Amino acid sequence: MYVPPAFREEDLPTLHALMREARLANLVTATADGLMATPLPLLLAPEEGPYGTLYGHLARANPQWSLPAAGEAMVLFSGPEAYVSPSWYPSKKEHRKVVPTWNYMAVHAYGPAEFFEDAGRLRDVVVRLTDRHEGVRAQPWAVADAPEPFVRGQLKGIVGLRLPITRLEGKRKMSQNRTEADRAGVAAGLGASDSAAERAVAALIPK
Template sequence: MYQPEQHREDRLDVQHDLIETHPFGLLISHDREGLQANGLPFLLQRSIGPFGRLQAHIARANSQWRELDGAEVLVVFQGPLNYVTPAFYETKRETGKVVPTWNYAMVQARGTARVRADTEWLDTQISALTDRHEADRPEPWHVSDAPRTYIEAQLRGIVGIEIDIQRLEGKWKVSQNRPEGDRKGVAAGLAEAHPEMAALVRRYGRIGEGA
């Protein structure tokens, strides 16, 4: 990934936070049919290995998994992203020398995939994934709420994927390259409609909350 130094984010905890906040990753691999890419919800196990472990499952009918075992893969996690209009920039009023851009935060994870087809692993993975995303609901749904025979039939239709992360790259392009007046303008301009990005612009641009 192209990473100008000012946009690099190498802190592991920050990279992990983005993966957990935006867990729907794009799994990219290459096989005899060429490039394959599918979006999957991932679970991150932070404490395994130097960079963590990713787990997911994929439909058995999806051909991507058939040549995945032992293959090097890339998983892309996209955080907040927003179009930035030049109208936000103080520089527009000063010189007019501005162009539009996009702000975004992204983590790319690389590792070797393992295919997991055993029922116990799949059962544990879908339960953990469900519990993670149901946790904030007033009455969380659990896999055990469905008839066991139905769940077993569903498990036969999926295959597990496990990836020990061997390399992580983070890129936070959030207006760090702009003058202070422009950064303040972007934070203010995005604050109401896109507060997550506005917060990143303030944090990485060292702008006070009142800006």
């Protein structure tokens, strides 16, 4: 990922927070059949290793896990993003030398993709993923709510993923390269949007 110094994000807690908030990531590996990618919800274990470790699972029928990968895998996490209109820049009135752009946050995690089939480990990952996403619901569903024979059958249809992170790249592009007045203009433009996602980006622009 191309990361100019103005947009580089290196604070580990900030990177981990974005990874958790992304909810759905993309696992990318280079195989003999070419690049392969799978969208996955992932768990982050921050205490495992210097940058943390990711856990998830893939369908057993997905060939990505069984094809040998060349080198490390990459996991893409996308954060808040929004289109930026040049009409929001006060500097447009001064010199008109402005163009559209995009504000966004992203984290790329790298490391070896390790796949496993052990039923106990798989159950642990599935339970933790379920609890994470069901925990915010008024009446959360739990894996234990399903019949045990059914759960065992479902576990046979997946394989687990463990990816110890060896390096992280983070990018926070939120108009830091613009003047204070231009940043204020972008924040006002996005803040007036009907889109909650665009208003969320407005709140991240430095004052």
